[in-house]
Amino acid sequence: MVTRAISHRTTGGRRFRWTMYRPQSLRARYTMAATALSFLVLTGAGASLDMVIRHKLETDACAETRRVAGRWSTALRNGDVPHTIPVFNQVKLVQVVDSRDRVIESSKPAAGLPPLSAVRPPPDNPIQKLTECGPGGCSLLAAIRTSREADSTFVYAALPAPSILTKHRLELLIAAAALPLLAAIARLTWALLGRSLCPVTLSRAKMSEITPNDLSLRLPQPPGRNEISQLVGTANEVLDRMETAVQHHRRFASDASHELRTPMAGMRLQLESALLDPENVNAHDAIRSALMGVDRLQAIVDDLLVLARITGEEPAPPDAVDIDDLVRDAVERRDGGVPVHVHPSGGARVNGTCVQLMRVIENLLNNAQRHAETRVDVAIETVGGEVVVTVSDDGDGIAPRDRERVFERFTRLDSGRRRDPGGSGLGLAISREIAEAHGGTLCCEDAPLGARLVLRLRLLDQRSDPLTAA
Known part of the structure; x- marks a missing residue:
């Protein structure tokens, strides 16, 4: 439970505080809501049932008294009414009253009683249904005027009101039947909500055990495919991604620190040797070696920044990129090295960031020229809705x-270390990250001779290409 305090300032300057208690438990809230709604429904149903029962009983009683009063009214007009009116059914109170409020004839139970009612039906409404209450209780009564003359007589037939309609007995009986039903609804709602929210309780307890140092724990998956099950499944998927990301970052930090430590240690050793033994160590050579180490550090840092931008920043708005033109531009900018032969396809357009895709092509060309003996071939083709660059x-x-x-970060094979000692080992890793960020793939496939790297990107839909549509 949570307590909310609200303050109010009166004209006298005094402050009053009162609190409103509101349960924080969803189980308690929904149980209260279901109970309140059930109370309203049962109240409406009980009121309707009360009206139906009351109307039925009163209608039946009035019909019976009206039938008896009508019978003796007809007998009175025919002069066949005895002095003591016999009783044949439940209507035991029957009276014949003249215009002077005198009881002329009556049934034996009504003998000696004053007129059953002071109401005298007028000529334009000779038959009336009445309810008369006195010290002995209430009666349902029918009154009939026997003629239109001013000195007409009146016949009254009365039936005691059903006991269930007196002293709110019918309402109390309906309430007594509804309260256990309301309690059963509240109990059932509480139990069902408890069962439904049990996976949430278990998941919360399990979630509290998960720490940044141990992301291997998973929430217990409840059966079924309801909303809670889907929520737990999504939470476990998020935990999987978080664990993968944390492991990836830890491994990346370890690899980066190792790769950065090696050139820094070499630079420190060379500079310290130059300072400690200036006569035997050429300072110019030491500085030149240190600059080479700085170049390697700068290459590693630049590649790390590229990876950070790819994985951490919002991607730039994509454009329509012609892969044929991109490859030709990358080849034309190359200065020497093994010859590169391009085999364009024509119409190989993709949706992406031109700068990043150029970085992929350049990394692939650098890797190929580093290991090639006589030539490098770049083939571009469109296959099954994809642009394939080989x-x-x-x-x-x-x-x-x-x-x-070779696509892991800081991975450098022995042949690569021999041919390019200053490489960072991030080129192919960056290329795969960019390819996957564009919804494509980059992999190494079988080749009869040498290495064969294949880049696949989604072909741009011609209908969405503004240049083609124009």
């Missing part, structure tokens, strides 16, 4: 066991 070289190739490792 970069092949005639070098030593990549062993099947290393074809996934």
Whole structure:
């Protein structure tokens, strides 16, 4: 329970505080709401039932008294009314009253009683239904005027009102039947909500055990496909992604610190040697070696910044990019190295960021030229709604066991270290990140000679291409 305090200032300047208690438990709230709604429904149903029963009983009683009063009214007009009116049914109180309020004839139970009612039906409404209450209780009464003359007589037939209609007995009986039903509804609602929210309680208890240092725990998956089950499933999927991301970041931080520590340690060793033994160590060579280490550090830092932008920043608005033109531009900007032969397809357009896709092409060309012996081939084609860019070289190739490792961050095979000692080991990892960010793939496939890297991107729909539509 939570307490809300509300203050109010009166004209006298005094402050009064009162509190309103509102349950924070959903189970309690919904049980109270269901009970309140059931109370309103049962109240309406009880009131309707009370009206129906009361109307039925009163209608039957009035019909019986009216029938008896009508019978003796007819007998009175025919002069066949005895001095003591016999009783044949439940209507035991029958009186014949003249215009002077004198009881002329009556049934034996009504003998000696004053007139049953002071109401005298007028000529334009000779038959009336009445309810008369006295010290002995209430009666349902029918009054009939026997003629239109001023000195007409009146016949009254009365029946004691059913006991269930007196002293609110009918209402109390309906309430007594409705209260257990209302309690059963509240109890059932509480139990059903408890069963429904049990997975939430278990999940909350399990969630409290999860710490940043241990994200391996998962919430217990309830059966079925209701909203709570879907929520728990989504939470477990989020925990899977969080665990993967945390492990990825930890591994990345460890690899980055290791890769940065190696050139820094080399630079420190060379500079300290130059300071401690200036006679035997050439300072110019030490500075040149240190600058080479700085270049390697700068390359690693630049690639790390690229990875951070790809994974952490909002992507730039995509544009229609012609892969044929992109590859040709990347090849024309290259300065020397193994010749690159381009085999364009024509019409290979994708939706993406031109700068990032250019970075992928350049990384693939750098990797291919680094390992090629005589040539590099770049083939562009469209297959099944995809643009496929294949970069092949005639070098030593990549062993099947290393074809996934080359896309891991800071992974450098022995052949790559020999050919480019200053590489960062992030080029292919960055390329795959960019490809996946564009909804594509980058992988290493079988080749008869050398290595074969294949980039696949979704082909731009011609109907959504503004240039084609124009």
